[in-house]
Amino acid sequence: MITLRGLTKTYPGAAQPAVADLTLTVPEGTSCALIGPSGCGKTTTLRMVNRLVEPTSGEILIGGQDALRMDAVTLRRGIGYVIQEGGLFPHRTVAENVATVPRLLGWDAARIAARVEAVLSLVGLDPGRFRDRWPHQLSGGERQRVGVARALAGDPPVLLMDEPFGAVDPVVRARLQDEVLHLLRSLRKTVLIVTHDVEEAVRLGDAVAVLRAGRLLRHAPAAEILADPGDPFVAEFLGADRALTRLGLFTLADAPRRPEAASGTPLPPGTNLRDALAAMLAAGVRALPVTDGGSVALDDLLAFGGGPPRAA
Numbered sequence: 001m002i003t004l005r006g007l008t009k010t011y012p013g014a015a016q017p018a019v020a021d022l023t024l025t026v027p028e029g030t031s032c033a034l035i036g037p038s039g040c041g042k043t044t045t046l047r048m049v050n051r052l053v054e055p056t057s058g059e060i061l062i063g064g065q066d067a068l069r070m071d072a073v074t075l076r077r078g079i080g081y082v083i084q085e086g087g088l089f090p091h092r093t094v095a096e097n098v099a100t101v102p103r104l105l106g107w108d109a110a111r112i113a114a115r116v117e118a119v120l121s122l123v124g125l126d127p128g129r130f131r132d133r134w135p136h137q138l139s140g141g142e143r144q145r146v147g148v149a150r151a152l153a154g155d156p157p158v159l160l161m162d163e164p165f166g167a168v169d170p171v172v173r174a175r176l177q178d179e180v181l182h183l184l185r186s187l188r189k190t191v192l193i194v195t196h197d198v199e200e201a202v203r204l205g206d207a208v209a210v211l212r213a214g215r216l217l218r219h220a221p222a223a224e225i226l227a228d229p230g231d232p233f234v235a236e237f238l239g240a241d242r243a244l245t246r247l248g249l250f251t252l253a254d255a256p257r258r259p260e261a262a263s264g265t266p267l268p269p270g271t272n273l274r275d276a277l278a279a280m281l282a283a284g285v286r287a288l289p290v291t292d293g294g295s296v297a298l299d300d301l302l303a304f305g306g307g308p309p310r311a312a
Contacts, residue, residue, distance in 0.1 A: 002026040002049065002158060002190055007058035009044055009214075017056070018044045020214040026207070028063075028157075031184060031191035033205030033222075035198060036237070041214040042194040046160050049192060050079045062158055077104055080151030080159040080189075084166050087147060088135040094120070094146050095131040101154035119149040124179060141172040148180060152187070159184070161193040165200065177203055198238055199245055202226060210234045223249050247273035247301065255304055257294035262287035267296070277301050 003025045010017040019041040026032040034042040047053040049060060051072045060067040067075055088097050095116050102112045117127040123145040135143055144165065151159055164180070165173045181204055184191055195201050201208050202222040209219040210231075218225055218234045226246035229235035239245070253269045255276075266289040267276055276296060280288055286298040 001028045001061070001063060002032075002192060003059070003061040004045070004049075005059040005061070007045065007048060007060065008056050009041075009048060009053060010056045017214050019048070019055075019211075022058070022211075022214075022216050024209055024216060024219050026190055026192055028190050029188040030206040031189075031193060031204060032207045032209055032219075033193045033195055033201035034209050034211060035195060035201045036211035036217075038196070039213075040211040042211055043162055044214075045211070046162055046192060046194050049158075049160060050076050050081060052076075077101055077154065078156050078158070080154070080156040082144075082147050082151045082159070082161045082164045084163050088143055088150075090135050092135075093131070094125075094133050094135075094138070095127075097135070097146060098150045098153050100150060101156075105154055115153055119152050120146075122152065122183065123149045125149070139172075140168040141176060144168060144176060148183075157190060159189045159191045161191065163195055164193070166196075173200075180204065198242075199248070202245055202249060210237060244274055244277075247277060247304065248275075250304070252276055252290050252296055255296055256300045257290065258287070258297055258300070259294055262289045262295035262297075264288045266291045273301055273304060 005023050007019060007022040008017050009019045022041075022045060024032070034045060036042055044053055048055045049062070049067070051067065055068070089100075098116045098119060099112050102115055107115070116131065120127045120130060125142065125145055130142070130146075135146070138146065147164070165176050168176065177200060184204075193201070193204055205222055207219060208222050208225050210217045210225070212233055217231050218229065223246055225234070226238060226242045229238055229242070250273050251269065252267060252271050252273065255273055262285070264283050264285050267279060269290055269292050276288065277298070280286065280298050287295045289295045
């Protein structure tokens, strides 16, 4: 669990704090995405959690422990940190990059080698092919995967991600988001993510926290904040298409079903509602069948996009 209480950072000579009286909790095994305009304090907040930036005042609790009273180096060794393109050391091979924290933790060579193989496989990189490569020999997506592997190598309970996919192309970015989302859910890490991308925030964050000028405006589950921004600035920042974004969080298994038959190509129940809507528009129909029974109607999808989840 990550708990921030009254967290404030004012840089020397600044008229206003970069982060002001920030209080929020990320429950154990969940993720929270920090979003907001440039300069709102997202990255400063993230860097205060692992004390790359020291707060001016406030509290940081990680797993119930006071992070500000811990040795900073010891603290960082227990926190995974992922940045754009992984932030790899260019003079180290992939294996040496991934082994960074296990070596600092004093693991023996056999344990390190086994862990490097395990986490490379976990992020979809064949250890035999990638272990001895250098960062300049990797694509942007591969470097990002190595960065995630390095962050996970010491098996930290907490993971910090700062614009982790900002430097890769949209197709690779979507695939990496899916893979990282599956990985985070299976490993049950506590994750704090900084991103400027609303769709990425709601896709990767169980909760979303919106900051403006260093202050927290809204902190709520992703589906809830899209249905009810609760603040004019938050609504504007999330965008006019937030109902469509919200549809992407749910699948046909969550949506109301109608018993009557519908014509057209049946959709699997795992299809997200945004893709189901797109399929209806492409086919020019107001309903489509679902492979495990019943049909889904356009009117129900449109209603679902703006309100709370409803049982089938």
